[in-house]
Amino acid sequence: MLDILFQDEHIIAINKPHGLLVHRSSIAADTSTFALQLLRDQIGQPVYPAHRLDRKTGGILLFSLDKHTDKLLQTLFAEKKMDKHYLAILRGHCPEEGIIDYPLKKENGSMQNAVTHYKRLATAEIDLPQGKFATSRYTLVEANPETGRMHQLRRHFAHIFHPILGDRPHGCNKQNKLWKEQFEMDTMMLHASRLSFIHPHTSAQVDISAPIQSEFERVLKILDLTISL
Numbered sequence: 001m002l003d004i005l006f007q008d009e010h011i012i013a014i015n016k017p018h019g020l021l022v023h024r025s026s027i028a029a030d031t032s033t034f035a036l037q038l039l040r041d042q043i044g045q046p047v048y049p050a051h052r053l054d055r056k057t058g059g060i061l062l063f064s065l066d067k068h069t070d071k072l073l074q075t076l077f078a079e080k081k082m083d084k085h086y087l088a089i090l091r092g093h094c095p096e097e098g099i100i101d102y103p104l105k106k107e108n109g110s111m112q113n114a115v116t117h118y119k120r121l122a123t124a125e126i127d128l129p130q131g132k133f134a135t136s137r138y139t140l141v142e143a144n145p146e147t148g149r150m151h152q153l154r155r156h157f158a159h160i161f162h163p164i165l166g167d168r169p170h171g172c173n174k175q176n177k178l179w180k181e182q183f184e185m186d187t188m189m190l191h192a193s194r195l196s197f198i199h200p201h202t203s204a205q206v207d208i209s210a211p212i213q214s215e216f217e218r219v220l221k222i223l224d225l226t227i228s229l
Contacts, residue, residue, distance in 0.1 A: 002039055005060065006208045010069040010201050012047065014039060015210040018058040018187045022049050035061060051077050054151065056167070059086070059192025060210045072200035077148060083196040086143045086153060087121075087212065087227065089189035089219060090162040091172050094139045096120045100156040104149045115146035116156045124223035130178055138165065140225050142193075153190060165189040165219070183222060187215040 003015040016022070016035055023036040039047050047063040050073035064070035076082050097119040103111045121140045128136040139162065145152050154170045157163055163171035165179065166188040179185040195208045212220075212227070220226065 002035070002042055003210075005210055006206070007043075010065055011050075011062065011073070011199070011206075012039070012043070012065060013060055013062045013195070013208050015213070016053055016058055016061040016192075017213060018056060018215060021055050022052055022061065036063075039063060050074055051082075051148070053192060054154070054188075054190075056188035057086075057190045057192060058210075058213050058216065060195045060208055061192070062195065062208075069200065076197055076200065080146065081197060083194075084145055084148075084192065085194040086145070087191045087193045087216070088141050088143055088153065088157065089165045089216075089223070090139045090141055090157055091137075091165060091175050092139065092162045093123050093137050094118075094120055094141065094157075094160065094162040098160070100160060102156060102159050104152065104155055106150075112149055113147065114149045114152050114156065116153060117144040117146065118142065118157075121227065122225045124225050126223060128178060128182065130174060136175070136178075138223055138225075140220070140223075140227070154188075183219075185215065185219060187219075189216060189219055191216055 005015055006013040021034045023034050036047060036049060048070040050062040050064050050070060053061050064073050100116040102114060104114045105111055118141045121142055124138045125135050130136055143153050154164055154167050158170040166176055168176060191212050193210055197206055199206050
């Protein structure tokens with residue numbers, strides 16, 4: 001059963017598990033399980049994804065329950081009227097806060113502007129040797145993407161040389177391999193934690209939060225980190 005975070009007659013939101021695809025895709029022929037079909041079967045009615053989350057990303061995934069609402073929600077995303085917040089664990093100790101304003105290339109080769117705001121929540125250093133270093137450093141951050149480009153957070157944090165732990169192919173392959181060998185951890189540490197917007201039908205403020213999932217929680221315990229927003 002999917003964890004339902006919010007539901008009314010127009011909208012429903014779930015806490016998507018890491019590794020679950022949103023819908024069928026020609027690039028993912030290795031699975032037959034999708035959030036769209038699971039949710040449809042769970043509530044017994046059609047659902048329409050209002051946005052996308054990477055397969056590897058966990059957290060808030062918003063659906064419409066009718067086609068009219070679907071158009072309204074997609075307009076809110078397109079007009080940057082969705083306040084999106086993510087939690088991520090990065091390699092290294094990043095600055096206390098920052099804005100990553102770095103255009104990203106689309107699959108067709110054209111460039112799109114892309115802006116991410118982030119702030120550091122906590123840092124960790126553990127006895128995990130790699131190369132010439134006797135320890136490994138990490139940062140827990142909250143990220144607020146102003147735009148919604150494909151793999152934006154993954155590519156932006158890699159751009160500032162603090163890639164997301166467990167990310168492939170944008171992350172650090174040596175660290176990812178180390179975590180898989182030492183901790184049997186093969187999950188990307190990116191979680192869509194909060195989503196706020198004005199309801200397109202009622203004009204009420206909607207604030208949705210998603211608790212972190214078990215693997216994210218386990219990594220925080222390994223790093224001796226706690227979430228304090």
